[in-house]
Amino acid sequence: MxxxxxxxxxxxxxxxxxxxxxxxxxxxxxxxxxxxxxxxxxxxxxxxxxxxxxxxxxxxxxxxxxxxxxxxxxxxxxxxxxxxxxxxxxxxxxxxxxxxxxxxxxxxxxxxxxxxxxxxxxxxxxxxxxxxxxxxxxxxxxxxxxxxxxxxxxxxxxxxxxxxxxxxxxxxTDATADDNHERSATPRILVLGRLVPQKRVEIALDAVARLRPRFPTLHLDVVGSGWWDPMLRDHAARLGIEDMVTFHGHVSEGEKHRLLAQAWVHAMPSLKEGWGLVVVEAGVHGTPTVAFREAGGTTDSIRHAETGLLVDHADGEGVGEYTDSLAELLTDHTRRTRMSEAVREWVARFxxxxxxxxxxxxxxxxxxx
Missing domain, CATH: 3.40.50.2000 (Glycogen Phosphorylase B;)
Incomplete structure (x- = not known):
């Protein structure tokens, strides 16, 4: 028909x-x-x-x-x-x-x-x-x-x-992992999506500023475009972390997947997600996601403590808890490796x-x- x-x-x-x-x-x-x-x-x-x-x-x-x-x-x-x-x-x-x-x-x-x-x-x-x-x-x-x-x-x-x-x-997703894309030798966090207020990229920027003393080589890749971009750049400048952040803007599919594969952790501090497509795209490359439980759809796309971490709004906007969860995965290589294997298997069904x-x-x- x-x-x-x-x-x-x-x-x-x-x-x-x-x-x-x-x-x-x-x-x-x-x-x-x-x-x-x-x-x-x-x-x-x-x-x-x-x-x-x-x-x-x-x-x-x-x-x-x-x-x-x-x-x-x-x-x-x-x-x-x-x-x-x-x-x-x-x-x-x-x-x-x-x-x-x-x-x-x-x-x-x-x-x-x-x-x-x-x-x-x-x-x-x-x-x-x-x-x-x-x-x-x-x-x-x-x-x-x-x-x-x-x-x-x-x-x-x-x-x-x-x-x-x-x-x-x-x-x-139809994406597949590319063996030519290697994980970064130094810790990298990636945020991917439209740059609008409800995506709350500021939380990732605040977390990087807090993590700097513990992870001096840490780098944040912000991938995506949107009208909130200038405000985010100003926020990074106020935090004094311009040298730790790269704003990539809109990138090709190939470059997007290279950056996802390179990252140690995918950060999704959004206020609300219906599902979170990038959770699956990151998972193809074995990159776990840290997101807020209150975002809704993240409770469906992420299996807490297995394929990623879900954070509660424990201190207002949840920056402290979110920072701690990122630090946990950046520090615990064994757990991150185990989670990487689990998320690959999990997203293969979608x-x-x-x-x-x-x-x-x-x-x-x-x-x-």
Whole structure:
């Protein structure tokens, strides 16, 4: 059965602010296209992007900006001519159920309760949370939900979404370890992701400053781009650790995996993660992750004390506990080696082909009714 699938998402993978959520959706889109389905990806425009383009068998329609993409995608009746709509709710819902009679699947990577006040002022934060927690559950009350972790599934249930309407489809990876990529001879920590406030890269910078007396050769690699980059560079300068940090910006896939393989530890101090795709990507190279338990999805992608460490917010923002956990892995070579072997085995079970198969099965069920 060949389907006509419409995907609504605020960014595509080549958007300057794209992250793991976009990687997930593009991989699913290209996987479905490769299986003979017609896939249209409606998203926002950005500098240098073509308004209409076909990549990897997926037709991209780029209109509107950061906020105007929502009304333009929905009021433009872009749902016409499709069998099923995948409406990606990154905090703000498209509410496509209001303008189409076709099945709508709502993809939610994580709930943004904690992020609204961090990124927006009080009034906008209250409005955003009202949209996410009140309006969206009502608008999608008859829709199937997909999320990437059991932790997000539980949060959706808390918002009133029926448990039997939520399907968990994990992230995957096709990356393989390269024997030519060697672990650094000196301790290195890596942070990878969009440089935005909610990723809290400052915590990793603070930890490196605290660890300097114990690990004078320690180095932090910050990989990724985003509008918060200047603030992070200023923070590193205030801490006096500019010589211990390299801001790489956006890098190629090959360079990303070289840096992941080189690192002793992957640091993910994010406020919230739906799953944490980079946890799996780092794990391919035997690099364990240190993350916060309260981030949610990290409790699904990391097996505490086996494939990585989960830290509680024990002292406010948790910098002290986070620093101690990083130091523990940097110091204990035997434990880190054991954890490296365990994380390789753990992440091997998460494959993109399984993710695409699950999506195809679900969409066919939706259309067939």
């Amino acid at each position: 060949s389907l006509r699938v419409l995907l609504l998402n605020w960014r595509d993978e080549n958007h300057p602010e794209a992250g793991g959520a976009e990687r997930y959706l593009v991989t699913v889109a290209e996987g479905l296209a490769a299986r003979g389905h017609s896939v249209t990806f409606r998203t926002a425009a950005y500098p240098g992007a073509l308004p209409d383009e076909t990549l990897g068998g997926v037709h991209y329609v780029r209109r509107g900006g950061h906020y105007s993409i929502y009304p333009r995608a929905v009021l433009g009746r872009s749902q016409a001519g499709h069998d099923v709509v995948v409406d990606v709710q990154n905090g703000v819902p498209y509410l496509s159920t209001l303008v189409t009679s076709k099945p709508v699947v709502n993809l939610v990577h994580h709930v943004h309760r904690e992020q609204w006040p961090l990124v927006f002022g009080p009034r906008s934060a209250r409005f955003g949370w009202w949209l996410e927690s009140q309006v969206a559950p009502a608008a999608y009350r008859r829709s199937t939900y997909v999320t990437v972790s059991q932790s997000t599934r539980r949060e959706l249930i808390d918002l009133g979404v029926d448990a039997d309407r939520i399907t968990v489809i994990h992230n995957g 494959r993109w082909q399984d993710c695409v198969q699950s999506w195809e099965d679900l969409l066919v069920r939706e259309v067939e009714g």
